[in-house]
Amino acid sequence: MTKILISGYYGFHNAGDDAVLYGIYSSLRKLDPTVEVTVLSNSPEETMQLFHIHAVNRWNALDIVKEIRRADLVILGGGTLLQDRTSPRSPLYYLGIAGLAKGMGKPVFFYGQGYGPIIHPFSKRIIRFLLNRMDAITVRDSLSGEEMRSHGVTKVPIYVTADPALTIDPLEADLEDARRRLTKHQVDPDAPIAYIAIRDWKGEEHFKEELARCGDSLSQSGWQVVFLSMQYPHDHSPSVDVMSKMKNRAVLIDQPLNFKEIMSLIGLGQLMIGMRLHALILAAIMGVPFIALSYDPKIDRFVESVGKSSPVRIETLDGDALMEEVKEILLRLPEERMELKQRIGPITDQAFESARLLYRLLEKKKQEEKR
Template sequence: MHAPPHVLIVGYYGFHNAGDDAVLFGILQALKTKFPGLQATVLSNAPEETTRTFGIRAVNRWRPGPIIRAIRAADFVVVGGGTLLQDRTSPRSPLYYLGITELAKRFGKPVFYYGQGFGPIVHASSRFFIRRVLSGVDLIIMRDAESARELEKTGVRGVPIAVTADPALAIDPAIADRERGRAVLADHGRTPKRPLAVVSVRPWKDRTAHLLPLARALDRVADRGFEIVFIAMQRAQDVEPALRVRAAMTRPAAVVRTPLDFRAIFGVIAEADLLIGMRLHALIFAALHGVPFVPLSYDPKIDRFVESVGLVPPLSIEALQADALMERIEATMNDLPALRRTLADRVPPVVDAARRSADLVYDAYRSRARRRPGKEARR
C-alpha cells in the first residue's frame, strides 16, 4: 500500500486573519478529498496556534533551519492562496514566497501555486523575480481570469496556468460555528426578532474619508429596524476603523472585539440577514450561506469576486457618498429573497471551481511522478 503524501503549505498564515485561515482550511479540505490520509505541514507566524486550530504540524515561517527541513520532508509544496504575489505593501513580500519556491525547486520538489490572486506589482525587480522563479514551477492556479492575465504579462513561460476560484469557497458551510456565533451576538445585545446587518470594514491607505458616509448610511439601515454589528476579520487591523464608524453613528451599533476563530466569524455572518463589507472573505462567507451583501471595493479582487457571483458591481470606497451607498443598500434590502435565489444559483459553480484546484494539483502531481520515478512514484 502506498503511503499518503506529505504536503508543505506556504502562505500568509498565523496572523489572526480569518480570511487566510479560511483559505488554509479550504486548501486542506479540498486536497484531502484527492489525497486520502494526506499529511500536512504549514509555515506559520504562530505555529502553536495554527496546530491547535487545524490539527496539523506547523513550522515557524521565520526560522530558516526548520523551513529547510520542512521542505526536504515534503513530497510537494503548495503556495497559496490569497494575493501573495503583490508588492504594494512591501517589495519584500513576494520575495519571501519566491524564495521558498526557489528552495523547493532546488530540492527537487513539485511546486504548485494554488488559488492565487495577483498584483499590484509596482517594482520592476518584483516582475523580474516572478518571471524567473515561477517559470520553473509545476502548475499555477489563479483564482480569477484577470489575475491570470496580469501574471502572464510578467513573462512567465513554460508552466501551465489555470483559473479556478478562491480556495475559501471550497469550505463546507456546515463547519461554521453557528452556536458560537449566536452566543457572540447575544453577548453584544442581539435581539433575534430584529433583522441583522453585519458590517466588515478594514483600514485603507491611512484614509478615513469613507468612514463617515458609511456611518450615515448605517444610521439609515438602523432606522429600517436592523441591528448593526461590526465583525473584525483581522483583529489587529479591523477593530479601530469599526470603532471610528460607530463613533460617527447616531444609532446604536455593536463592535465585536472578542477574539474569534474563523469558524466563529463564519457563524456570526451565517446569522445575518445582510452583510455590508470591505473584506473579501467576509463576502465569501456571506455568499456561502446565501446572505445577500453590499460590497465596498478597495481592491480589484472585490470586483472580480462580485462579478463571479452575478451581482451588481460594487461601489468604490474612493469618494464614497452616503446617498449612493444608501441607495445600493436600500435596493439590496428591498430585494433580499431574489438576491438569495441569485446566490443559490451562482455560488455552486464557483464552489465547484474552487474544489477543482485540488483535482488539478492531483493530476499534475501524478503526472510528474510518472515522468520522474522515485520517491513521488512510490507514493
C-alpha cells in the same frame, strides 16, 4: 502517504487567510484522507490548535529546509502573495520559498492565488524568472492569470479556478454558538442584522463618515448594525471610528474570532457590507447578500465572478447612495439569497479544481520517477 508543505500568509490572526488554508486543507483531504500536511506559520501553535495539523515557524530557516526536504510537493497559496504595493519586499519571501523548493528538486504548485498589483520592475523580473520554473499555477480569477502572462509568465500552465475558501461547507457553521455570542452582545439573533466588515485604508478617511451615515439609516429602519473584525485587532480601530461617528447604536464584536465563528455569525444575518474580501466570500457561502466596498482589484474580481454589479469604490463612497443600494437588495431579499446560492455552486466546484489538478500533477511526477 503523500506529504505536502503549504506556505502562505498564515498565523497572522487573519480569519480570511485561515479560511483559505482550511479550504486548501479540506479539499486535499477529500481527495486523499491520508495526506500529511505541514504549514509554515507565523504562530505555529495557534495554527495547530485551530486546524489540528502540523505547523512550523515560517521564520526558522532550518525548519523550512527540513520540511521542504520531507515534502512530496510544496504549495504556495492562496491569497495574494505576489503583490508589491505595500512593499517591494512583500513577494520576496514566497518567491524565496518557491526557489528553494525547486532548488531541492521539489514540485511547486501555486494554489488558487490572486495576483498583483506588481508595480516595481525588479519584482516583475524575479517573478518572471521564478514562476516560469514552477510546475503549475492556479489563479482565483481570470484577470490574475492575464496579468501574470502579461508579466512574462508563459512557460508554465496557468489554470483559472477560484478562491480556495469557497470550498468551505456552509453546514460547518455553528449557528447555535453564533446565537449565544450575539445574545451576549445584546443583539437579537431573530431580528434583522446588517454586518459591516472594514479595514483601515491610508488616505481614505472620509469613507468612515459616509459609512456611519448609512449605518444610522439602517438603524433608524429597525436594523441591528454589527461590526466584525476579520483581522483582530487591526480592524478594531476603523470599526470604532465609524461607530463614534454614528448617532444610533451599533455593536462591535470586540474579540478575536476564527473564520468558522465569523461564518456562523454571518449566517444569522441578512446583509454584509464589506471591504474585506473573505467577509464577502463567507457571506456568499452562507447565502447572505452583500455590498462590496472596493479598495483593491481583488474585490472587483470576486464581485464580477459572482455576477453582481460593480462594487462601491471607497474613494467615492456616498452614504445616501449606499443606503439606496441596501434598500434595493432588501426589497428582493429572498430572490437575492436564491440567486447568490445559484451562482456560488459552480464557483465552489471551480475552487475544488485546484486540488484535482494538484493530485494529477503529483501522479504525473510519480509516473515519471518510475521510468
